[in-house]
Amino acid sequence: xxxxxxxxxxxxxxxxxxxxxxxxxxxxxxxxxxxxxxxxxxxxxxxxxxxxxxxxxxxxxxxxxxxxxxxxxxxxxxxxxxxxxxxxxxxxxxxxxxxxxxxxxxxxxxxxxxxxxxxxxxxxxxxxxxxxxxxxxxxxxxxxxxxxxxxxxxxxxxxxxxxxxxxxxxxxxxxxxxxxxxxxxxxxxxxxxxxxxxxxxxxxxxxxxxxxxxxxxxxxxxxxxxxxxxxxxxxxxxxxxxxxxxxxxxxxxxxxxxxxxxxxxxxxxxxxxxxxxxxxxxxxxxxxxxxxxxxxxxxxxxxxxxxxxxxxxxxxxxxxxxxxxxxxxxxxxxxxxxxx
Amino acid sequence: xxxxxxxxxxxxxxxxxxxxxxxxxxxxxxxxxxxxxxxxxxxxxxxxxxxxxxxxxxxxxxxxxxxxxxxxxxxxxxxxxxxxxxxxxxxxxxxxxxxxxxxxxxxxxxxxxxxxxxxxxxxxxxxxxxxxxxxxxxxxxxxxxxxxxxxxxxxxxxxxxxxxxxxxxxxxxxxxxxxxxxxxxxxxxxxxxxxxxxxxxxxxxxxxxxxxxxxxxxxxxxxxxxxxxxxxxxxxxxxxxxxxxxxxxxxxxxxxxxxxxxxxxxxxxxxxxxxxxxxxxxxxxxxxxxxxxxxxxxxxxxxxxxxxxxxxxxxxxxxxxxxxxxxxxxxxxxxxxxxxxxxxxxx
Numbered sequence: 233x234x235x236x237x238x239x240x241x242x243x244x245x246x247x248x249x250x251x252x253x254x255x256x257x258x259x260x261x262x263x264x265x266x267x268x269x270x271x272x273x274x275x276x277x278x279x280x281x282x283x284x285x286x287x288x289x290x291x292x293x294x295x296x297x298x299x300x301x302x303x304x305x306x307x308x309x310x311x312x313x314x315x316x317x318x319x320x321x322x323x324x325x326x327x328x329x330x331x332x333x334x335x336x337x338x339x340x341x342x343x344x345x346x347x348x349x350x351x352x353x354x355x356x357x358x359x360x361x362x363x364x365x366x367x368x369x370x371x372x373x374x375x376x377x378x379x380x381x382x383x384x385x386x387x388x389x390x391x392x393x394x395x396x397x398x399x400x401x402x403x404x405x406x407x408x409x410x411x412x413x414x415x416x417x418x419x420x421x422x423x424x425x426x427x428x429x430x431x432x433x434x435x436x437x438x439x440x441x442x443x444x445x446x447x448x449x450x451x452x453x454x455x456x457x458x459x460x461x462x463x464x465x466x467x468x469x470x471x472x473x474x475x476x477x478x479x480x481x482x483x484x485x486x487x488x489x490x491x492x493x494x495x496x497x498x499x500x501x502x503x504x505x506x507x508x509x510x511x512x513x514x515x516x517x518x519x520x521x522x523x524x525x526x527x528x529x530x531x532x533x534x535x536x537x538x539x540x541x542x543x544x545x546x547x548x549x550x551x552x553x554x555x556x557x558x559x560x561x562x563x564x565x566x567x568x569x570x571x572x
Numbered sequence: 573x574x575x576x577x578x579x580x581x582x583x584x585x586x587x588x589x590x591x592x593x594x595x596x597x598x599x600x601x602x603x604x605x606x607x608x609x610x611x612x613x614x615x616x617x618x619x620x621x622x623x624x625x626x627x628x629x630x631x632x633x634x635x636x637x638x639x640x641x642x643x644x645x646x647x648x649x650x651x652x653x654x655x656x657x658x659x660x661x662x663x664x665x666x667x668x669x670x671x672x673x674x675x676x677x678x679x680x681x682x683x684x685x686x687x688x689x690x691x692x693x694x695x696x697x698x699x700x701x702x703x704x705x706x707x708x709x710x711x712x713x714x715x716x717x718x719x720x721x722x723x724x725x726x727x728x729x730x731x732x733x734x735x736x737x738x739x740x741x742x743x744x745x746x747x748x749x750x751x752x753x754x755x756x757x758x759x760x761x762x763x764x765x766x767x768x769x770x771x772x773x774x775x776x777x778x779x780x781x782x783x784x785x786x787x788x789x790x791x792x793x794x795x796x797x798x799x800x801x802x803x804x805x806x807x808x809x810x811x812x813x814x815x816x817x818x819x820x821x822x823x824x825x826x827x828x829x830x831x832x833x834x835x836x837x838x839x840x841x842x843x844x845x846x847x848x849x850x851x852x853x854x855x856x857x858x859x860x861x862x863x864x865x866x867x868x869x870x871x872x873x874x875x876x877x878x879x880x881x882x883x884x885x886x887x888x889x890x891x892x893x894x895x896x897x898x899x900x901x902x903x904x905x906x907x908x909x910x911x912x913x914x915x916x917x918x919x
Contacts, residue, residue, distance in 0.1 A: 308817055332824075335820070335821060335823035347814040349818070360819075361822040361823075
């Protein structure tokens with residue numbers, strides 16, 4: 233079973249969600265339901281499964297239900313109907329006490345506006361999760377210091393959050409989430425409030441952290457570039473419905489509907505597409521042809537383009553241990569870069 | 573979340589018409605009772621339909637016997653529970669007298685120095701505020717030597733009143749912030765406490781606790797507690813939702829959330845509530861002088877009765893000075909917390 237399984241979740245906001253549920257299940261759209269009953273459909277039959285150790289990005293515009301979805305995983309919001317499994321355990325079956333234990337042990341969350349405690353210093357903020365778990369002061373300060381070091385904020389531990397810049401505050405948020413060493417990291421538009429340079433910096437830092445820690449990350453964003461950069465899989469939400477789930481390449485190359493294609497239209501494909509997705513699979517016809525360059529399967533097309541254009545010859549794609557997987561020539565490059 | 577929606581569904585199941593029927597029934601019953609209990613009613617109900625003159629002036633029989641009910645209830649209440657109030661009154665009086673004695677017997681320079689020291693530390697070592705408060709304290713006695721001891725009596729009453737407000741008011745405020753139903757039940761009571769004229773509860777106060785400081789302290793509680801309760805409730809509810817979610821996402825229990833996050837962040841508002849409480853308590857002390865409470869209000873009343881404009885204004889000024897001293901002391905502490913709690917910068 234996957235690390236996180238969300239099965240047929242419905243969430244309806246309003247005074248009597250139960251009465252509207254049947255309508256929504258029968259296929260009424262968000263607008264119809266709002267018109268007829270005054271209820272807002274937050275999520276409409278969303279099912280997702282997220283594998284251990286992957287970064288799953290949930291993307292959508294504001295009002296698409298993505299923040300509602302992520303709050304179902306740690307049950308900050310209860311669904312109107314459906315099931316949420318984490319580690320095979322149905323989260324909705326947990327008693328209030330079990331739920332607190334579950335949140336302490338399994339996951340932590342990073343927030344869009346950071347959600348830091350303004351009355352606590354940086355180190356107290358980072359140690360908060362451990363404080364809740366009643367870890368001794370000395371031990372939790374030591375763990376917190378390690379995390380503060382890891383996000384590069386040593387020297388700021390005794391400052392208050394209001395004394396830090398936005399980027400630094402979000403690094404405190406990240407350190408706080410990592411301090412409890414959770415298996416699952418929920419990031420709700422974590423970088424959306426930061427300016428572009430710092431955002432890109434933080435994305436880099438997250439990718440680097442993730443390559444060492446191998447957490448299961450659920451990342452919410454409204455920024456397609458961000459989701460393509462971070463996600464192993466991407467789910468696109470529109471009006472509470474899940475429109476498409478797939479790898480970045482699948483979403484770019486086979487958008488499921490007009491909504492998704494209008495999204496991906498403006499993306500710089502060369503920056504996203506990896507050599508693995510572009511290449512022609514290795515077969516005998518390539519035998520004996522001249523190979524100008526050897527590229528790793530995870531290199532992006534943007535990195536390879538100058539070589540392809542410069543040499544006008546084949547590039548061999550290899551995996552991490554050096555086994556050849558396939559080839560890229562100017563044909564593949566031009567075919568995939570042209571917008572169909 | 574879930575239980576709330578459940579009860580809402582449950583509420584919906586009782587149709588509105590049932591409520592209307594209950595209220596109409598109650599009103600009809602009240603009409604019958606007022607008619608039957610009235611001494612000056614027509615001989616028979618039938619007369620009402622033949623002789624329509626009762627429609628001109630408000631008829632004597634159309635009168636809810638509320639006064640009689642309250643008086644009867646009051647008598648039973650005193651007989652049954654009077655002892656409890658005696659005990660409360662005695663305890664409060666002991667506390668009041670002892671606290672007052674300590675301050676009155678202390679040499680006045682010591683009292684001024686104590687006030688200055690408290691302000692200095694509670695304001696976070698602000699020299700300007702401290703000097704100002706010191707001068708105001710000095711001028712209370714400087715206006716008229718008699719005022720010094722009376723100001724101490726007044727202050728003791730105010731401090732005790734505020735202590736009761738804090739002990740009772742803050743937990744009520746917390747309960748209101750945590751539960752919608754409790755809030756809906758308590759809000760009308762707060763409105764009642766704030767709107768009802770002070771004399772309405774001063775008199776029952778005398779009957780329960782006798783003349784003097786104790787009914788004044790009880791009146792202070794009734795008059796000054798609502799703003800503290802409201803501001804505690806508001807302060808807790810105004811805490812940033814994302815910060816609360818952050819605490820919840822780490823598995824904080826309700827208790828951990830309240831004492832670790834909500835209360836510290838609501839503290840500036842609660843301090844503001846205590847400050848408001850102080851000001852209203854001082855106002856009430858003056859009104860309470862009408863039921864024989866001693867203190868600075870007593871001096872104002874004396875000046876008024878003797879048509880001595882100078883004395884009344886002098887005493888009034890002393891009250892203002894006392895208000896400034898108490899206000900600065902509580903306000904300064906609130907500001908100190910506020911500075912530490914600056915909200916997170918939003919971009």
